[in-house]
Amino acid sequence: MKKIMRAIDKALGQVEDWTLFTAVIVALLAAMANIVLRKTTDISFYWSDEVVRKVIFFTTFMGASAAIRRRSMIRIDAVPQLLPLLQKPLTVISHLTVIAFSACMMWLGTTMTLMVYDDPFARTSTLDIPEWYFYAVLPVVGGMMLIRTIIQALEDWMNFRSDDSSSPSGESSVADDSPASPSVINFKNPVQK
Amino acid sequence: QDDPTAAWQPSFDPSTAEHTYLLSNISHPAIEGVGVGYRIRDAVWERSDGRLYVDFRPLAQLGGERDVISKLRMGAVHGMLSSSVAAANVADTLGIVNLPYVVDTFDKLERFIGNEELFEEFRQSPRRSGIVAVDITSYGTYGWATNRPVRSLEDARGVNFRIAEAPVNVDIYRNWGLRFTVMPWPDVPQALQTGVINGLDHTPTVCNITGKFDVANYFTEVNYAQGLFVHLINERWLNRLPADLREILLDVIAEESAKSRELAQIQHEEQIADAKTKGVEFIPLSDSDRERLIEMAEPVYERWGDRIGADYLQKVRDYLEE
Amino acid sequence: MDTSYIIILALLLGALAATIPVALVLFFIGLIGLAFFIGIDPLIVVEVLYRSMDKFALIVVLFFILCGNIMTTGSIVQKLIKTANVLVGFLPGGLAMAGILACGFFGAISGSTVATVVAIGGFMIPALIEHRYPERFTVGVMTTAPILGVIIPPSIAMILYAMVTNVSLEAFFLTGFVPGFLIILAMSIYTYLYCRKQPDLKVMPKPTLGEALATLKESFWALMLPVIIFGGIYSGIFTANEAAVVACFYAFFVELIIHRDMKFSQVKKVVVSSAVTSSTLLFIVAGASVFGEYLTFEQIPNQIANAVVSNIHSQWIFLLAVGIMLLLIGMFMDIISATIILTPILYPMLARFGIDPMHFGLLMTVNLGIGYATPPLGVSLYIAGTVANRNILYVTKAVAPFLLIQLAVLLVLMFWPDLVLFLPRWLYGYGG
Numbered sequence: 001m002k003k004i005m006r007a008i009d010k011a012l013g014q015v016e017d018w019t020l021f022t023a024v025i026v027a028l029l030a031a032m033a034n035i036v037l038r039k040t041t042d043i044s045f046y047w048s049d050e051v052v053r054k055v056i057f058f059t060t061f062m063g064a065s066a067a068i069r070r071r072s073m074i075r076i077d078a079v080p081q082l083l084p085l086l087q088k089p090l091t092v093i094s095h096l097t098v099i100a101f102s103a104c105m106m107w108l109g110t111t112m113t114l115m116v117y118d119d120p121f122a123r124t125s126t127l128d129i130p131e132w133y134f135y136a137v138l139p140v141v142g143g144m145m146l147i148r149t150i151i152q153a154l155e156d157w158m159n160f161r162s163d164d165s166s167s168p169s170g171e172s173s174v175a176d177d178s179p180a181s182p183s184v185i186n187f188k189n190p191v192q193k
Numbered sequence: 194q195d196d197p198t199a200a201w202q203p204s205f206d207p208s209t210a211e212h213t214y215l216l217s218n219i220s221h222p223a224i225e226g227v228g229v230g231y232r233i234r235d236a237v238w239e240r241s242d243g244r245l246y247v248d249f250r251p252l253a254q255l256g257g258e259r260d261v262i263s264k265l266r267m268g269a270v271h272g273m274l275s276s277s278v279a280a281a282n283v284a285d286t287l288g289i290v291n292l293p294y295v296v297d298t299f300d301k302l303e304r305f306i307g308n309e310e311l312f313e314e315f316r317q318s319p320r321r322s323g324i325v326a327v328d329i330t331s332y333g334t335y336g337w338a339t340n341r342p343v344r345s346l347e348d349a350r351g352v353n354f355r356i357a358e359a360p361v362n363v364d365i366y367r368n369w370g371l372r373f374t375v376m377p378w379p380d381v382p383q384a385l386q387t388g389v390i391n392g393l394d395h396t397p398t399v400c401n402i403t404g405k406f407d408v409a410n411y412f413t414e415v416n417y418a419q420g421l422f423v424h425l426i427n428e429r430w431l432n433r434l435p436a437d438l439r440e441i442l443l444d445v446i447a448e449e450s451a452k453s454r455e456l457a458q459i460q461h462e463e464q465i466a467d468a469k470t471k472g473v474e475f476i477p478l479s480d481s482d483r484e485r486l487i488e489m490a491e492p493v494y495e496r497w498g499d500r501i502g503a504d505y506l507q508k509v510r511d512y513l514e515e
Numbered sequence: 516m517d518t519s520y521i522i523i524l525a526l527l528l529g530a531l532a533a534t535i536p537v538a539l540v541l542f543f544i545g546l547i548g549l550a551f552f553i554g555i556d557p558l559i560v561v562e563v564l565y566r567s568m569d570k571f572a573l574i575v576v577l578f579f580i581l582c583g584n585i586m587t588t589g590s591i592v593q594k595l596i597k598t599a600n601v602l603v604g605f606l607p608g609g610l611a612m613a614g615i616l617a618c619g620f621f622g623a624i625s626g627s628t629v630a631t632v633v634a635i636g637g638f639m640i641p642a643l644i645e646h647r648y649p650e651r652f653t654v655g656v657m658t659t660a661p662i663l664g665v666i667i668p669p670s671i672a673m674i675l676y677a678m679v680t681n682v683s684l685e686a687f688f689l690t691g692f693v694p695g696f697l698i699i700l701a702m703s704i705y706t707y708l709y710c711r712k713q714p715d716l717k718v719m720p721k722p723t724l725g726e727a728l729a730t731l732k733e734s735f736w737a738l739m740l741p742v743i744i745f746g747g748i749y750s751g752i753f754t755a756n757e758a759a760v761v762a763c764f765y766a767f768f769v770e771l772i773i774h775r776d777m778k779f780s781q782v783k784k785v786v787v788s789s790a791v792t793s794s795t796l797l798f799i800v801a802g803a804s805v806f807g808e809y810l811t812f813e814q815i816p817n818q819i820a821n822a823v824v825s826n827i828h829s830q831w832i833f834l835l836a837v838g839i840m841l842l843l844i845g846m847f848m849d850i851i852s853a854t855i856i857l858t859p860i861l862y863p864m865l866a867r868f869g870i871d872p873m874h875f876g877l878l879m880t881v882n883l884g885i886g887y888a889t890p891p892l893g894v895s896l897y898i899a900g901t902v903a904n905r906n907i908l909y910v911t912k913a914v915a916p917f918l919l920i921q922l923a924v925l926l927v928l929m930f931w932p933d934l935v936l937f938l939p940r941w942l943y944g945y946g947g
């Protein structure tokens with residue numbers, strides 16, 4: 001059981017990390033090429049704007065799944081700080097909310113994707129790509145979040161951590177503008193290099 | 194700076210209405226083709242004895258155009274004065290008005306709308322998406338606002354134009370062999386000011402009202418297309434409206450849209466005159482350059498003819514060229 | 516007030532207190548409002564989630580976070596601190612002033628406060644204590660000076676404000692320099708007066724011209740970063756949004772090739788962790804958009820505006836009332852959520868009180884920025900607390916004098932709009 005969970009966790013982590021990395025680098029290169037070519041040549045990288053926008057959309061939702069793994073979703077945890085007794089029940093509520101969100105994304109997202117799939121005119125505004133590709137990201141990410149959250153809920157209850165989920169604390173919080181999220185409060189040494 | 198929506202509060206209390214028609218537009222109500230929303234609201238209220246309230250929300254209050262088109266499909270928004278550029282995303286046929294030198298003058302627009310057969314095909318084209326196109330309003334004729342004089346096609350080659358974000362516009366500019374940038378509208382003022390772009394593909398009315406002429410002091414009258422808002426309505430919502438109210442709404446839209454197109458032409462001329470007093474130079478494009486633009490756009494007519502229906506496109510072009 | 520609004524408000528506060536992720540709280544309340552109270556097809560939330568992220572302006576959030584992470588991973592940050600130290604380190608309290616100035620330098624590159632607390636505070640707090648600065652003073656100054664991260668442009672909060680209101684981002688950025696300078700000045704004066712009376716302080720020797728030049732030379736590439744960002748924006752090479760992209764390229768280039776203080780093998784990790792951090796912020800923006808959709812359909816912003824306008828008649832009372840409200844909200848909410856949720860409500864009122872939207876945007880940024888260091892939910896307090904190994908009560912007492920200074924500056928800015936608007940008018944021809 002633990003083994004299977006670890007394997008799933010790791011596989012999802014790889015998908016998240018590599019797609020995020022690729023997407024960000026593609027956006028960075030496309031936007032930079034547009035700036036440079038616009039001033040120096042007659043070439044119009046007219047589609048770079050669209051690439052950047054789709055990357056922002058993609059990284060936000062794929063990153064949200066990764067943020068669950070790293071437990072760096074931004075939340076306000078004043079209450080359990082003041083009343084540690086409430087920690088456990090609130091964690092359960094919180095997990096249930098994420099599961100409900102995942103379900104929403106899978107259900108509403110799939111419905112919407114199918115609707116857009118049926119519409120031949122729903123294409124992106126410059127590259128003319130079918131728009132349902134992008135809508136489909138939402139139910140997929142919803143599924144990933146669901147698996148992640150179930151693994152985490154199990155971790156919390158069985159009190160074990162799979163290796164991959166304990167990324168170095170604070171790693172994702174280096175430039176985090178978040179309020180008192182657990183990841184921010186708990187990380188021990190923010191200057192660790 | 195006054196709040197542009199404040200002066201446009203209804204003079205009646207809409208809370209007693211039996212039905213509400215939520216109508217969206219992205220632009221500024223000072224433009225006649227947009228302000229028509231308020232006149233539709235008032236006329237419908239009066240003629241329906243306060244039973245139907247047209248809740249008009251201009252200035253992108255309900256979101257960007259692609260966003261509102263989706264809300265229109267699902268019925269969260271009931272109607273939309275959609276720019277013809279965005280409307281092409283609802284049905285290819287609606288994009289016919291965006292092709293260069295097809296519906297390029299106020300007169301041709303009237304003739305197109307006046308032709309029962311041709312316009313009906315246009316109106317019915319988005320029904321597949323559960324939407325009908327009922328009418329059209331205008332915001333002027335497209336040309337190039339630039340910060341250096343563009344007197345010929347050769348001059349235009351040195352300009353980096355900002356164009357609207359739509360496949361047909363990209364296609365047109367590529368075939369014209371001009372430099373262009375696709376950029377969101379809110380970024381335009383800064384980009385124009387700092388020189389990231391030095392030309393703008395738009396109408397004199399919009400350029401003057403939104404202050405673009407403060408920076409770009411030249412306007413080349415390319416006159417290749419009319420800037421239009423296509424009035425789209427969610428068909429399911431329309432069918433659920435009581436028959437008498439439906440008739441009132443559609444009648445008022447037709448009457449007010451026709452009036453607003455006349456007003457738009459007057460506004461187009463007034464705004465040009467006003468811009469001239471501020472020192473903006475208006476430059477006509479020579480007939481030979483115009484011919485070259487049409488020639489170079491040949492692949493555009495072909496490619497979009499396939500999507501719109503080559504027969505239909507040819508019929509419209511022939512009829513309007515008569 | 517309609518009962519449904521009270522239900523919504525209670526749900527909002529209750530769910531936030533229950534540690535449910537902020538983005539999901541906003542999402543679900545928006546969904547409930549739209550689907551149950553208004554009766555709109557729930558599919559609309561999918562559309563809103565998609566379109567809210569389909570915006571070019573958000574590029575800056577991702578790329579300025581990435582830029583900050585590159586600089587922290589490499590050595591640009593240390594070099595900025597070194598430079599600040601050479602400039603003011605020899606004065607009484609000089610090392611603390613250098614810390615404030617370094618926050619200013621770093622602020623001119625990074626868009627966020629937390630990045631600044633971590634990057635500068637992490638180095639400076641141990642250094643100051645080592646030089647026998649009183650610990651409480653040290654924690655206080657290094658917890659509050661990072662507000663410069665959001666005030667001195669580029670600033671994520673200012674970018675979001677400009678995105679919601681459509682004010683020119685290039686011009687709006689210019690409003691941040693004078694207030695940023697005033698905060699540096701006011702905090703430095705206090706530091707000078709405080710440290711003069713501290714006999715134990717180790718004062719740094721005055722650097723020779725040669726040493727100063729050597730440091731400047733070493734920091735040359737780091738110091739060029741803000742020059743490139745602002746030079747590029749204001750000379751028309753790229754837009755303020757695109758500046759983030761150029762900054763990342765430059766930072767990568769300097770750290771990987773010039774300084775060689777970052778390895779190519781670190782690139783992926785830095786990029787991925789930046790993407791996740793950016794996502795946690797933008798996910799809130801997406802959730803807030805669903806909530807905002809509900810507010811828009813209900814026309815709640817207009818209703819609140821009408822209520823405020825019919826009860827308040829003076830510009831000054833309006834600014835003060837909103838200022839106090841933002842301070843209270845800032846205690847409980849982060850600057851991103853607060854900006855995204857409150858701007859559409861407050862913005863329509865500005866014209867009626869004759870308040871310039873850029874002036875107001877800057878006040879809002881400073882006001883909410885102060886919230887980083889206010890209990891109970893000031894992130895900076897917690898971070899500084901962990902660095903100094905002190906509890907929240909201790910840190911709260913430590914920041915008090917500095918918060919008072921910043922509030923005083925805020926009051927000056929509130930009643931003297933010219934201070935804020937002078938640069939955009941002068942350099943950008945802004946007409947407001």
Ligand code: NA
Nearest residue numbers: 622625664669
């Ligand atoms: Na900054």
Ligand code: NA
Nearest residue numbers: 845846886892
């Ligand atoms: Na706070």
